Amino acid sequence: MRNMIRILLLSLLSIGVGADELERLPKWELGLGLAAVNLPDYPGADQSQSYVLPFPYVIYRGARLKAGREGLRGLLFESKRWDLDISAGGSLPVNSDDNRARQGMDDLKVSLELGPSLRLKFVDEANEKIQLRFNLRALLAADDFPALDYEGWLFNPELRWRRHYGDRYVLGSSLQVRYGSAEYHDYFYGVAPQFATATRPSYRANRGYQSVGVNGFMAIKIDHNWRLTANVGYYDLHNAAFDDSPLFKRNSGAYFGLSISRILWRSQATVGPSRIDDIVL
Template identity: 70%
Template sequence: MTYILRILLLLQVLALVSTSAYADDVERLPKWELGAGLAAASFPDYPGSDQNRSLVLPYPSVIYRGSRIRAGRDGLRGMLFKGKRWDLDVSAGGSLSVNSEDNRAREGMNDLGISVEFGPSLRLKFIDEADQKLQLRFNLRALLVTDDFPVLDYEGWLFNPELRWRRHFGERYILGSSLELRYANRAYHDHFYGVASQFATVTRPEYRGQRGYSSVGVSSFVTMKLDQNWRTSVRLGYYDLHDVAFNDSPLFRKNSGAFFGLSISRVLWRSEATVGPARIDDITL
């Protein structure tokens, strides 16, 4: 286990055993908020790649806190059932494209298109308080890829159990961490790690993906509310790829990876209608 993983796991343990007390008052939140932000990030081209990318990008900040549809930092959610101890919803996420000309392992191959992961999520709520939340999620998502925009092609499925924790510290800070496991089918792994016969070379033999274990990862973040409109966030993560199902792929070059992200955003408009009460926003869970 690497030094980075040990640090992140230690943060996770310390967070879960924290017993600090907080005020009982909670705030209501606008039903929607619109704004803009700037994000900087560094991350591998794909899990198992030995090349990283660093990006600085502007982005729109859209938050919607409906009773059935919610949108926020973690993507889009459609609530199917909300109970005291468990929720069932449909959620979506995604990843950026990879230009194969910029990646040594994939040189001469087709690019990896922008991808969307979409599917149901069962969320068991162990702690569900205004200042602290702890959930065990069971996410099952289909991989949809935009090789020929706007057409989406199905490229397999991913099962992604995740333990996620959030806690509010004072009036300005939210600290969070998560521990997750990934398991995918043959088509999913083949999309990222498969080498078709027309792309095989002497140093890059033909390869077909196999179903099985994909990775284990841990991440932590801190979000700070600078004032009523300005927010900033820092995120750090690490994942381990030892003994994965695709470790024989010639595109698999590194058995670990890390990512870092920094963002700052400003709310420009918000609704007069409010929802709540809440302190930790459910849409970030």
């Protein structure tokens, strides 16, 4: 009887250790992916482009620096209700020769958006997050790569929801408003005098309201190494500060994307359970 009790206790302890090991995650994961996306040339354009692009799959779960599905984040301050971090985004280039409204103008270059993000946490559970984010980002365009030129700023309040369903699925959505500086809007909608034509007068954009948008995504863990992500979004540009620009063609637009990726390498070092804001799938 004593031996049976000992075996039972050892079994329970081994189960507990196994569960804890399952909760721990590699500090970093590296892999490759392929994404298919359809995007308007720029918000308000009447033309869009489809891309099939390879990309590096990078996950990093540091104490202050994190990288995942939403890009790079640097955590500056954290409390029970508030976080302050540095967030980043970006956009793809546009060849002006492929866009009727911009023909003869300079191309829109690859750009980076970088700045602080203040987050108010309404729900901060292990499997669900609801946050109000106040993002302020500078637009940095690679006009002379690798140099980056400052092209204004964007203020982007965002209400965001995320939820895990088991260990294989994540669903999320967001509602956001965008307000930009005159320089930011002028980068996309301004027409310099040398690019003016009979049908495209010169134009200088103003600071003000840009758009309201909604977005949804789903991430699926197919197996230990394969990941699938789908996202779709819609934005409305009615009453935008630049709606009298000759480059402004549509009051609304949509975009969607699908990506698949495979993890190739993982670190031996592990960290505790990751926050839902990171990619844990």
